[in-house]
Every structure is written in C-alpha cells, then in structure tokens.
Amino acid sequence: MSKITKVYKEIEIAVGTEYISDKDFMKAAYSRNVDPAFPDRWADIIVRPETTEEVSDIVKIANKYKIPIVPRGGGADLVGGATIEGGILIDLTRMNKIIEINEKDFYCEVECGVTWGALLSELYKKDLTTGVLGPGSGFSATIGGGLSNSTAGFGSTKYGLVPNICLGVEVVLPNPQGTIIWTGAAANKYSKPFCRYGVAPDFTGLFMGDAGTMGIKTKCSLRLFPNSPYKIQKNYILKKDDYNKVFELMYELQKEVKDGIHDLYINPRVVVQLLASQAKIRPPKRARLSGPVFMFILEAFDERILDVYIEQVNRIMTKDNVARPFEWTEIDLDLKLAKDWKFDFKFPYSYFNKFISLAPPKISCTTCHKIPISSIADKKELNS
Template sequence: MINISSLESLIGELKDKLGQDYVATDKEICFAYSMDSSPVPGHIPDIVIRPKSTEEVSEVIKLANKYKTPVYPRGAAASLVMMGVPLAPGGISLDMTRMNKIIEIDEDSMCVTVQTGITWGELEYELKKKGWYTGFVGPGPGLSSTIGGAISVASVYYGSAKYGTACDILLGLEVVLPTGEIIKTGSAALDTSKKHTRYGLGLDSTGIFCGDQGIMGVKTEATLKLYPVPEATGFFVYGYEDEDKLLKAIHKMASLHVASDIDYSDNQSGFDMGGGEERYIVRGKVEAHSEKELEAQLELFDKIANEMGGVKTAPAQAKMYFEDMIYEIFPMAGMIGNYGASCNKMPIFESKKVHDLFLKYREKHKAEIEKYNLTTVWYTFISGSCIDILPQIQIPAHDPEALKYGTELWKNFIKEELKYGTVHYWLGKVIGDQVVEHYRPTYFNFIKKLKNLLDPNGILNPGLLKLP
C-alpha cells in the first residue's frame, strides 16, 4: 500500500485535476465501492474518483503511475464475479458513470459514439427517438449496466441470438492505456476517417480490449452499430420433455439467426421458472419490419418446434423475460439472495454434458443445499452459434453460514465444469483465477507480454487473471 504522506500528495493532485467534488476519501463512500453484485466482497479503496472526460482519466492514470497506485475502473457494479472492486486494500476506484454522454449519432454511417459510462437504458431511450437501436441491447443485469462494462467482459443476453455479444456490435474505441496515453481504434485510428468500420487498417486493435476484464486499458468512448427499430415484435414459448429433442430444436432455431433471443430452462433443476407444464421450456423473441414478416417467422418457429415434439404454450412468459425484465435487474435476485452464477459458452449439443454434471452435483450436495436454503437454477440462452450456460446457486444473502458454504459450492462447480470445455467470458477474480489454470502456456505467456508492454507498472486491475 502507498504510505500516508504519498497518499495525501496523490489526493491533493487528484483534487487539483478533477476538482474537490469528484475525489472522495470518506470511509462510507469508499466502503460502498468495495463490492459488486457477487457474494464475494472485495477490499476498500483509499480513493473514489468520478472523471467526466477521457483527458481526466488520462491524468488520473498518469498520477497512478507516478505514485505506483492501483486503479480499478468501475461501471454499474452489476458483476457477479469480483470485477471493478479492489483486489487488495487501498488504491483508486475509478467510477466511470459520470461519463454518460452520447458523443454522436451518425445516421448516415449507421453508428453511435458514446462515453462508456452511459447505461444501455440511457442509450436506448435516446436512440429510439430517432428510430434506431443497437441490436444487442444489454447484458443480463438489464438496461442499468454500462456500455464499458459490457465490452470489458464481452457480455451477452438481450439480442444475442441474432446480434451476438457487446463486442460484435462494436466498431471502435477510445482507450486510455495504463500509461496514460490515449488511442483510438477501428477506422478512427486513421487521421482521415470517420468511425464507421472496425476492420481494414491492419491489426484489429479493438479486439485487444474486448473481454479483457479491464486489464489492458480504460475504455472511455465506444462506437456501436445501429439498426432500424423493428416495426413488429412477437414471442414464442414451447415445452419439451425430451432434452435431446429440445437441443435439436434449439440448434435449428439458432442456425437461422432470425430470432433475436432464444433461451431454455430446466424446471426440475431446483427452481421452477414456469412457462408450461413440461420439464424444459424454450422461450424466444422475434423482430420484423412488418406484421406479415413477423407472422411468417413465428410460423417457421412453430414448424421447427412441432417437428421436434414441442408443445406450444402462451407466449406471455417470453415477453416477460425478453422485454419486461430488461428494465430492472432480474427480480429473482432480490427474492432469493446473492447469485452464484457462471456464464460460459459451449456448442449446443455439448451442453448436455454440463447439464448432467449440474444435476449430479446438485444431488450429491442435496442435504447441504436444503440445510442452507440454497436454490439451484439451470438456465441457458443462445449467443450466435453457441449456447450460453448459466447454472446458478442462489444463496440467502444475510445468512453467514449459508453464504460461506454456498460460495464454496459455487466455486467448486466452476472448477468441475471447466473440465468439460466450458468457455467463460464473465471472469473477474472468482472465475478468472480458475480459467487461467487451463490457459495453454504459450497463450498465457503472450498475455503476460502484452500486459507488461501496455502496463509496465502494473497499476490497472492488478490481480485479475493472476497478473501482477
């Protein structure tokens, strides 16, 4: 940790750069920045700052290098895996949520440039006034999440079946490197070009910062693709008893890249999410530019479901999942307690192995699950050509013994599922430490070299991915 004298000097210089109102050292404020939404607490920072511009972020990073003080960028704190929180006592919590401006809506180039502290909700509200949206419109926590946080973990969920991840709609970034230098990526890296494309100028430097967990730089601006808002929206729900037929149906649905959202849950995995009488429930959302097109698409999904033995039920639950719940963090979190979730991708048919593992794991620990009033949930959704698996262990938040046991149960399951080829993107400290154990040595050496080059003093998010 930084010594008292140096800390006081750092605080003074930060206040000179950002102003008194945006540099906090109060214990109560700093404590609030010691945690995200995960069941595992972080540490308390020495300083919380709220910059308003890329230039201010650059000044902060330069001072952090001067004083060899760690910096932990933070968005909406919706992470479930210890991200955006200090991983050791002290340091600077860099709250990006004051940087919430829309820089430019370029309708001719069909893209929008924003500061990365803006939420998906704020962006959607303004874009829809002009008849546009981003296709992928936010991760699981909904519209309260920030653009920067979603890019840092390559988030998926709302719109992912058709549009992919937050990084798939990304055209370029403005980034403050861990040395304080400012760079632009994508076509904006050219001094003659607009921000209309990601590729075509050599290295895809944008990709270095996609899913990087915030270790390679502080993203301050992002340019995203725009699509016309659909004129018609429809939903479907089908029930299945046979998992093999279910997966065949989902595979066919996903291969079309027509539905914006497709998910399924196992109502016998510990928590009945409803939607029908069958064990497995598939939900989906379809967008179209006319009622006639929408009708044809819904008929197509009915045909696929019917061919695979699906039972069509009322679509109301799909509307709730893919439209209503986006406006608030998943309501079950408040009802049940802390999430212990692992978000990972697999080929669709391969996911059955992890589902079987989850059911066996749940049965093995059934007595303790009941003792501590834990709730298990099997929930998945489609992201591009992959299935995204979210096996969950819900933990009563205010029971210390349950929290301790449930957290270890969650971590140990992640360790087991990694053996089956799960690919995690929401890493943070909790999952990242385990994923690193499966890195091929040459790949991990490459990451270390890149990190050392960009962050020679190791000031940005030290401790993530087992990096200094």
C-alpha cells in the same frame, strides 16, 4: 505525508475537490458489486473523472506512485471485478455523453460511462437499436462494462456479444504516459468512427473482454441497426427434461430460422418449477412442468415475414410431439408477459425482476458462462 495522501492531492488538482473522496461511507458504497459471494473490498481513493484527459492524468499519477487502479461502470459485475482492495477506484459514470447518433451511417459514438438505458432511450426515438441491448442485470450497467466483460444479453442470439457491435474504442493505456489511443476507423483522424476492420489490424479486440486490465475505455463507437417494428414472444415447453433434445432443437432453429430469432432463452425445468412455487396468483389447475421452457422473441421488418418465422418455429418445436406451446400464466396468472409484451423497456425489466432475481445465485450466475453447444463434453450430465 503518506504516499496515498500525496496521490490524493495530485488527483484532486486534476479532477477538482468535488469529484474525489477517501471518506469511509464512499469507500463502503463502492466496496461491492452485485455479487452474492465476494467480500467487501475498500479502495483508498474514489475518483469520478469527467474527461479522457482527466483519466489520463489519474493514470500518470498512479504510475508515478505505483498505486493500482480499477475502473468501474455500473458496478453490476458478478465476480467483484469493479472493486479494489486499496488503490484507486475510477468511477466512469460521469463520462456519460452521447456524442453522435449517425442515422445515415448506422453508428453512434458515446462515452463509455453512459448506461444502456440512457443510450437506448435516445435510439428508440429514432427507431434505431444496438441489437444486443446489454446484460440481464439491467439498464444501469454501462457500455464500458459491457465491452470490458464481453457481455451477452438481450438480443445476443441474433446480434452477438457487446464486442460484436463495437466499431472502435478510445482507451487510456496503463503506461506511465497515460497514452490516449483510438482503434478502428477513428484511429485515422480524417475518418469517422464508422467501421472496425480494414483500417489496420484489429486492435479493438485487444480491449474487449479485458475486464479493464488493458486500459480504461473512455469512448467508443457502436454499430446501429434499424429497430424491427414487428416482434412477438412465443414459448414452448419440452415434454421431457432432455437436454440432448434441447441441443438438437437449437441447431435446427439456428439453421432454419436464424435471423428471425432476436432472442432465445432456455429456462431450465428447475427455474420454471421455482417460478411456479413462488406464484403470486395460482391458476386453478397448474400445468405439468415436464421440461425446460424455450422462450423466443421473434422479429421481422414485415408482418408477413414474422408469420413465416412463427410458422417455422412452431413446426420445429412441435415435430414428433417433443414440445407444446406454453404460456407463463399456466404457472402464475401474474406472469402475463406473453400477452402484455411489447418491445419496450418494460419487458427486460420484468424479465429481470420475475426471472433472474428469483433464481438462486448458482442459477443466475450460469448466464455468464459462454460455452459452445457442440463442445459440451458429456451432455448426459446435464440431464441428470
């Protein structure tokens, strides 16, 4: 019997016949992520565990036979991270339970295979949010993928990356024993998973952005926030294609408006031109696309405070006549995001469809580069 056949049989006993496969159509289905460039990679075995103990059993078997393992969530990775050539691919999407939503202490505990869509649907019913709402790839990406890729996405301007809201993780370590550990407050069996720091050194950080190399995340707790009831989208177009100005404006906005800005996307002029060239319903007179478009989502708990944020943003953006208010309908009457927009799932979905999916791979990939503005060596290069 080959080594892989032995591994298959042992894992089959651990998870059950229905949740393991070595069929070609399954290997093909799991051979890619949502990336434009990377080749197919076919695993030997696809397995879909349901519990942390099953994950631990798989890790023990893989160690015994020295077979590589790669975990997979929604498979929306941009760089082939959730595929493997040979070895075992662990699909974690059966581990999708929302274990607790604690409204009083503002945290939730979930299994890492739960999707952003499933979690946010439950949280919104209770006027709660995770603040950062997952990646631009959409709501079928998982929390585990977000933690493992240090994902930035909707809400990151204000709430940071996905690891910023993580209060602790349950991880199956890649050692021969498949040891199960918790980090953060939950490492103390008498505590609740409500805080990350102050319990011990921050072991949670070891597993953030690790692309699954430090272990398999099976559960986690996340910080929750009350969902601000007042939100609005505002857009401005720069009068010149000048990235030095972009950096200056971003600095001022961060200093003066800060928490009022839920999100700020800078759409490069080339993306705006691309959108204009693909307009579904062209307006009779199209706008001159002079520079990048700043797309703001502002939020507040009080309508009067939202008005203050709107006024502050407008003052900064229009000072010295560097930018003017902009509506997407100036390039395409079908892009009515600004008018239709309510803070629901429709917005990020439309954003993905109308903005990211239109852009050629080179442009959409830049969303994953996390570069501090102040350390970009030669800003002039960006202007050329």
